[in-house]
């Protein structure tokens with residue numbers, strides 16, 4: 001595979017932007033080697049600047065669930081473009097997307113649009129605090145809620161501990177209100193509530209974790225969180241930036257039948273344009289300015305171009321059979337990966353739900369981030385390279401979920417499984 005042009009572009013980029021990228025994980029740091037510079041994307045494919053084609057399982061980190069550059073999304077965008085890209089005034093398209101989100105997501109009665117998942121999570125925490133009048137929040141080790149200060153906390157090992165900042169520049173005073181617990185550990189959460197009576201505004205989590213590989217909630221975990229938050233007068237928040245409209249049309253909350261108080265969304269909801277959103281019960285959302293006193297604003301929020309991409313994407317997704325197709329495509333892919341790993345005699349554990357899958361190169365089970373860390377990351381780096389050479393683009397980290405789309409065909413899946421068989425054999 002010739003990647004000369006990618007290498008030249010990326011070398012130049014490193015002088016221009018920190019690490020040569022606009023977002024860290026794109027830089028291939030955790031798998032080694034140089035990143036591939038994309039030229040264009042279409043359907044399930046990405047082409048790099050050297051003309052190589054890849055079957056893409058990153059999907060722009062989630063938004064491309066209908067396939068990249070879907071013709072209907074592009075056509076709708078072209079039409080919207082003629083009317084202008086940003087109004088800075090109310091726009092009817094906001095009503096339309098809001099109605100669609102409210103209809104789809106069980107917890108959402110009212111919604112505020114923002115421009116990214118980070119923004120949605122940052123605002124939702126302000127809202128949790130404003131509504132309850134309490135400052136402390138519980139998050140889980142290995143869950144990502146964007147890069148706002150309060151969420152940049154790595155948990156201590158094993159037991160729940162007070163959060164220490166994960167990045168320089170984050171004041172201790174900011175994260176001292178962030179309590180952490182291991183994922184799937186309801187007892188740890190109960191202890192935190194007992195140790196901090198009337199001080200915790202709520203619990204925020206990825207209802208299925210996609211930012212520490214792929215970790216699913218154990219039976220009873222989400223239900224238990226629903227109960228313990230209610231008992232303590234605290235809010236339950238599902239960060240569905242990744243899982244929203246992916247785990248099912250109504251997100252993980254619809255799939256698992258547990259309704260949080262508030263929900264954050266992003267990725268799919270923008271259909272490839274920058275959109276985030278948070279929503280929940282009317283009583284809580286009415287705190288948000290200008291209906292209520294909690295301030296939050298955005299110059300480009302709800303702009304007509306972003307709303308258009310979101311609306312068209314959701315329209316495509318809610319067509320009969322979309323999620324059955326996503327589920328069967330992903331199941332077939334995952335079964336193929338699993339049996340390829342087994343044939344190669346590699347330690348392997350993983351699973352898939354709907355249009356999301358993930359695996360770790362270690363013996364399972366993986367129920368939390370601590371267990372995920374036993375995965376062989378060096379070997380994953382080799383796997384990533386071997387797959388890339390065979391035209392398969394996987395997320396460049398052992399701790400990211402994989403994404404399928406409506407555009408992934410039977411042929412794509414078969415070629416991908418074949419590439420896994422060869423690659424696993426090569427790295428075994």
Ligand SMILES: *Cc1c(COP(=O)(O)O)cnc(C)c1O
Nearest residue numbers: 116117118144145146241242266
């Ligand atoms: C991607 C992600 C975010 C952050 O969204 P951005 O749009 O990248 O700011 C927050 N939470 C979860 C669960 C995510 O996967």
